[in-house]
């Protein structure tokens with residue numbers, strides 16, 4: 524069966540050959556406790572940032588870890604990638620902005636399109652893909668000895684962009700504001716990034732990514748090293764950023780997936796097979812009415 528591609532607003536779809544419904548919420552189900560984010564864009568959706576993965580397969584050496592994964596990540600939406608450990612979520616995420624190719628002996632097949640253009644087009648520079656598709660990692664990784672100001676500007680240097688002092692000042696304020704950190708640090712921009720709390724460091728890393736004005740922001744478990752208050756703050760930031768940046772987030776936290784995402788894709792690598800998307804769809808459908816019993820088991824905490 525060919526992989527299907529998710530259309531925005533479509534009901535949750537199952538890629539399983541035989542769909543088994545699991546209509547009765549289990550005892551201890553997470554479902555009643557999950558407040559699912561209201562889907563939809565209050566204003567006009569952003570002009571760009573339409574990311575589309577088409578039949579992505581991936582290998583580390585001879586070992587195939589993803590098998591023909593297709594997913595549409597529409598502009599202005601938050602897409603959550605969920606699934607048990609080792610099913611290929613991070614690998615898929617890293618393929619979206621060409622980080623997979625940095626790993627020795629890592630290969631891939633398939634296409635990634637950003638606003639219709641092939642991210643892997645040999646005519647395009649790597650930095651082009653990286654500046655259009657930013658990434659925030661699990662562990663906050665600011666340059667610890669560098670000032671808060673220079674940490675934000677470092678995003679520009681990494682992609683080879685030059686800017687004058689005034690432009691940098693504007694960009695630092697804009698990026699820190701969008702990352703929800705400006706009010707906390709505006710009076711001490713010359714202090715080292717490493718002196719901030721973990722949650723603030725993560726928002727600094729978000730600001731650094733935003734400084735190059737990406738159309739897409741990839742987030743690989745961005746809150747897993749943070750306390751609940753910092754986590755909540757990052758989640759609010761994600762909600763605000765989603766107004767003009769497409770966000771793809773890997774999370775193990777089902778409550779978080781329900782709170783922040785508009786659509787979810789459930790990855791699974793069964794019995795040593797490569798990871799695939801078992802089911803995807805609007806977050807509300809994935810949590811309230813999953814079509815595949817494995818999705819139901821996973822979102823209800825029965826495995827993984």
Ligand SMILES: Nc1ncnc2c1ncn2[C@@H]1O[C@H](COP(=O)(O)OP(=O)(O)OP(=O)(O)O)[C@@H](O)[C@H]1O
Nearest residue numbers: 583588606607608609610611612613614615626773
């Ligand atoms: N650099 C690497 N070299 C070899 N194998 C790798 C490498 N990175 C990941 N893998 C393997 O690829 C598979 C998918 O890993 P990946 O990290 O993408 O899964 P994941 O779903 O993100 O897991 P987790 O939720 O634990 O982060 C796993 O079997 C993993 O062992």
